[in-house]
Amino acid sequence: MPRGARGAAPRHDDRRRSFPQVAPREAPDGRFAATWWGNAWVEALEDTALDVARLARGRAYAGRGHVDAITVTPGRVVAYVHGSRPRPYRTEIRMRTLGDDGWERFLDEATARPDHIAALLDKDVPHALGAVTGLLPAPGDLVPDCSCPDDGYPCKHAAALCYQAARLLDEDPFVLFLMRGRGEQELLAELTRRNAALSAAETTAAAPPMPTVPARAVFAATERAGLPLPPPLPLPDRPGRPAVFPPDPDAPDPLALDLLASEAAARAHAFLATGHDPVAALSPWQDAVRLAAAHPGSGLTATTRALYRDLAYALDRTPTDLARAVAAWRQGGAAGLAVLEEPWDPPAGPFDRARPALLAADFPAFRPWRNRLSTESLQLRLGRDGLWYGYESDAGREDWWPRGTPDHDPVGALTDLLGR
Incomplete structure (x- = not known):
């Protein structure tokens, strides 16, 4: 829209x-x-x-x-x-x-x-x-x-x-x-403006460009001569850096263009290296969360706030929804996002053994609901991957945020969550 x-x-x-x-x-x-x-x-x-x-x-x-x-x-x-x-x-x-x-x-x-x-x-x-x-x-x-x-x-x-x-x-x-x-x-x-001005000055002072030959003409001559095309260039070690986009009030945000160009370069590099696009199977919401989670830095900088606002706006979500989903993605990738958004009923086994194990480790009693164990401010969620994911909330509020490192052991996940 x-x-x-x-x-x-x-x-x-x-x-x-x-x-x-x-x-x-x-x-x-x-x-x-x-x-x-x-x-x-x-x-x-x-x-x-x-x-x-x-x-x-x-x-x-x-x-x-x-x-x-x-x-x-x-x-x-x-x-x-x-x-x-x-x-x-x-x-x-x-x-x-x-x-x-x-x-x-x-x-x-x-x-x-x-x-x-x-x-x-x-x-x-x-x-x-x-x-x-x-x-x-x-x-x-x-x-x-x-x-x-x-x-x-x-x-x-x-x-x-x-x-x-x-x-x-x-x-x-x-x-x-x-x-x-x-x-x-x-x-x-200001850095972009000065860099563009410096590049323009250097281009003006440089030697005149060398004569060029249309690629179509070279390709046609090669076909007529029956010569094979040269082998493709070797894959570089890492994706290339995007160009510098000068500011323009009538153009898209240059920082957003930089982010999208970097993302396209990374996906192209992965596809050339493996023959597989790691993003193709993701839904638009999963891809938006992944894109926001890959943004450098952990704080909500001005650039990050603008990115969260625009991505959330495009998918009819709030920036808070996206920030919570980013925390889940950084905690456990697509599996962590599923734990955030999809409660489920685990079979008997690890889930049933978790509460006695937590009590034996001197942790408070947890209330079970589906795949979740909760106190007033702490929560453990069992993912379909068999890992326990930690969550925190202010006491008395149902405002759960992903915290800590997932663990196969609920005691280990809670210990990491509390920083013991």
């Missing part, structure tokens, strides 16, 4: 991004962040902390999920952090934004080298690019503030927010750019 038939989609705010609770993940070397820029963010606060013990408690708070949804705007990171009292504390970290001169230096450096732009599109920040304008925070750049009575610098709640913010930076460096004052789409549009 044409988009105009149902009204214009709401516009998003490129300079305000909100992220749900982020699961911590330590790097193999024991540091909280996995990327060099994420660790630079943490070190900027740790280097000026006055109490190492508060930092340790903040790190533990972050690891136990005490930090609620995080909102990022230019110069500010805000979240509610749960402490020892029932009411969470409003916590924020402030930092200065870059001025126009600083952004000019950053954009000039980024467009001077094609590999810098490619790295940014892959959610990577080259060291040379990160250091060119003071983009990364230095000791003293981060100013914590919290509504708690603790006057530590930082308090454990601000430290917890800082650690969790580093996890966001790991997933998407454009969060750092937003902290410094520029939104993702604003930056991508």
Whole structure:
């Protein structure tokens, strides 16, 4: 159905991004962040902390999920952090934004080298690019503030927010750019414009093009001579990168075109390599969920929100429906999505043995219904593949979301869900 038939989609705010609770993940070397820029963010606060013990408690708070949804705007990171009292504390970290001169230096450096732009599109920040304008925070750049009575610098709640913010930076460096004052789409549009202008200038200055021969004429001459066609080119190691699409107010979204072109290249590469299209058997809804789940990054960035909105709109679903389905797909692929959407009656056997096993492991009693075992806030679902899938909901609400890693053992699935 044409988009105009149902009204214009709401516009998003490129300079305000909100992220749900982020699961911590330590790097193999024991540091909280996995990327060099994420660790630079943490070190900027740790280097000026006055109490190492508060930092340790903040790190533990972050690891136990005490930090609620995080909102990022230019110069500010805000979240509610749960402490020892029932009411969470409003916590924020402030930092200065870059001025126009600083952004000019950053954009000039980024467009001077094609590999810098490619790295940014892959959610990577080259060291040379990160250091060119003071983009990364230095000791003293981060100013914590919290509504708690603790006057530590930082308090454990601000430290917890800082650690969790580093996890966001790991997933998407454009969060750092937003902290410094520029939104993702604003930056991508400017990078695209400058890159197109640079390419046009280089083309103009290049040598005149070589003469060409129509392929039809060469093919006809080859047929007349009875010569065999040359063998096909070898399959490349990975799909090619799509072209850069300059912004045009009358054209489709360039980021959506980039996503579709990348998807087409990946499917073509898989078909050439295996002779099988892995997507052909999926329904439109399954394909939409798979496409959204493959989008880089785990947070709901501006680009992700637009993608979810458009895909959900095309299939008469809500963005929340799609976000829940994406969580199920990332949990277990097509089988995980079926567990989310298709209750069924399992035969006697593993399902009947699950509740006694959970009670023996000192877990609370679960209520059975079809293929599901539930408490007020926890749920295990048995899939047709024999795996147990974990779900969580706020107590008293039937708002179940996939969490954790599927396991053949219900005790193992619940242990992973609770992070024991």
